[in-house]
Amino acid sequence: MSKNNKYARPTTVIGKAKDSLREDGVKKTLQRGLRLIQRRDPTGIVGPLIRPIHNLRTGYFVNSGLSVQYSLPRMIENQYIEGDFCRCDVLIAAAALDGDDQTRALYREVSSKIWTLPTFEEIEDEQETGRRDDSVPVTYTGEVVDILECAIQVANDGQYLNATITDKEAPAPVTRETLRDTLSENTYKAVERHITEQLRDSGYLFQIVIWPSALEFEDEITEIVESKGIIRDKIDLHLEDELKSFMGEIYDTQESVVWDGIWKKHDIVSQYGSTVRVLFIELPDAQVREGTSHQMRYIKETARTELHTELDHGEISYTCILHSTDNFRHNLDTWNVIEKYDTQ
Numbered sequence: 001m002s003k004n005n006k007y008a009r010p011t012t013v014i015g016k017a018k019d020s021l022r023e024d025g026v027k028k029t030l031q032r033g034l035r036l037i038q039r040r041d042p043t044g045i046v047g048p049l050i051r052p053i054h055n056l057r058t059g060y061f062v063n064s065g066l067s068v069q070y071s072l073p074r075m076i077e078n079q080y081i082e083g084d085f086c087r088c089d090v091l092i093a094a095a096a097l098d099g100d101d102q103t104r105a106l107y108r109e110v111s112s113k114i115w116t117l118p119t120f121e122e123i124e125d126e127q128e129t130g131r132r133d134d135s136v137p138v139t140y141t142g143e144v145v146d147i148l149e150c151a152i153q154v155a156n157d158g159q160y161l162n163a164t165i166t167d168k169e170a171p172a173p174v175t176r177e178t179l180r181d182t183l184s185e186n187t188y189k190a191v192e193r194h195i196t197e198q199l200r201d202s203g204y205l206f207q208i209v210i211w212p213s214a215l216e217f218e219d220e221i222t223e224i225v226e227s228k229g230i231i232r233d234k235i236d237l238h239l240e241d242e243l244k245s246f247m248g249e250i251y252d253t254q255e256s257v258v259w260d261g262i263w264k265k266h267d268i269v270s271q272y273g274s275t276v277r278v279l280f281i282e283l284p285d286a287q288v289r290e291g292t293s294h295q296m297r298y299i300k301e302t303a304r305t306e307l308h309t310e311l312d313h314g315e316i317s318y319t320c321i322l323h324s325t326d327n328f329r330h331n332l333d334t335w336n337v338i339e340k341y342d343t344q
Contacts, residue, residue: 066165067135070142072154073204073328075161078142083284086173087144089116091198092191093151096123099194106190113182116171118148126152135164143170154198196232200280203332205232206296208279209250209323211265212243212272217307221322222279224303228295229283236277237341243274246341250323253333261319268313268320278338292326300324 079087092114096107104123111117126148136153137145144150145168153161176195180188199205208225210218225231239246244266251257287294304321311317325331 068138068163068165069160070163071160071328072158072202073331075136075142075144075150075163076199076202076204077286078138079144080284081173084173084175084177085282085284086175087147087150088176088179088191088195089114089147089171089174090144090150090154091195093118093123093147094154094198095194097126097151097155103194106187106194109187110179110183110191114174114179116147116174118151122148135162137166137168138163139168139170140165145170147171154202196280199232199282200335203328203335205280205282205335206286206293206331207325207334207338208281208299209338210277210279211269211320211322212275213269213311214307214321215272215275215277217303217310217321218277220307221303224306225279225281225299228299229281231279232282233280234277235338235342236275237338239274239276239341241274242341243270243276246276246337249337249340250334253330253337254326261316264316265319268311268316286328288327296324296326 076085076087079085079090092107092110096104099107104120107117107123108120111120111123134149134152136150139145142163145166150161176192179191183191196205206229208221210221214221222231237246244263247262247266251259251262281296281299283293283295285295300322304318307321308317311320313320325334
């Protein structure tokens with residue numbers, strides 16, 4: 001990597017591997033590595049060992065004990081099975097580790113019914129003795145094996161998680177459906193709220209800000225969003241005379257901004273009021289590549305294309321519909337701004 005450019009991408013195999021682990025997680029890095037091995041195997045001996053993929057579980061190329069590090073949102077992304085987040089237990093335990101007496105009382109009830117959860121006593125011990133920060137055992141595809149260890153790292157608010165690949169299997173999935181089928185309706189709603197908060201605070205939930213000029217099109221925007229993901233929460237920000245400063249801070253989270261265009265947009269959207277609506281979106285497969293979620297790009301461009309003609313402001317109408325986040329880091333930075341202005 002160039003010493004003169006700290007943002008330059010690595011060029012060596014080892015450098016690329018470290019970068020991929022940090023940005024894309026265990027699963028995608030190993031898949032890339034195995035494809036590289038196949039391409040560079042002139043003998044044809046390697047191919048049969050890595051096809052079919054279940055042979056990996058025997059440890060041909062993924063050595064048990066290999067230490068890796070990847071971001072919290074990438075860890076979450078690895079816990080989806082057929083579109084369902086299957087490690088709700090991790091986020092419930094993390095909420096209990098961080099929570100107040102009411103949260104812990106809720107955890108005591110839930111942990112007695114969901115067998116993969118650490119016991120209430122284990123959670124109390126961690127709170128009393130100080131949380132350790134050990135490596136999280138994961139499978140070769142990045143599935144979490146130890147619920148408590150992972151919950152501790154999530155609760156510690158670390159940007160990156162330390163993990164160790166193991167040949168052990170992940171526990172049975174705990175999805176929202178599992179919780180709905182097991183818990184009372186009121187208990188489920190309380191637990192689901194904690195899960196959403198953990199996903200949001202980790203940077204996993206993408207955000208759409210609907211500008212005042214497009215609030216009347218929320219139903220159409222919702223339909224487009226739900227073709228790709230799930231709206232987990234929404235809030236209204238009544239900004240009054242702070243709309244301009246809010247827009248400034250929102251766009252300041254981006255790497256490149258044409259400020260003249262932003263202020264022209266402000267002059268138009270402010271004609272419709274000062275209330276914005278924020279949607280928090282869970283994407284089971286965000287498809288983040290080169291810093292941009294292809295799913296969110298589809299949502300944003302589709303909504304703008306279909307709705308901008310409803311506004312009579314010329315070409316700039318296209319940008320007066322909504323703003324959306326691009327990637328996991330952008331999610332977290334934008335949430336920090338939104339939280340600052342959410343005074344309700």
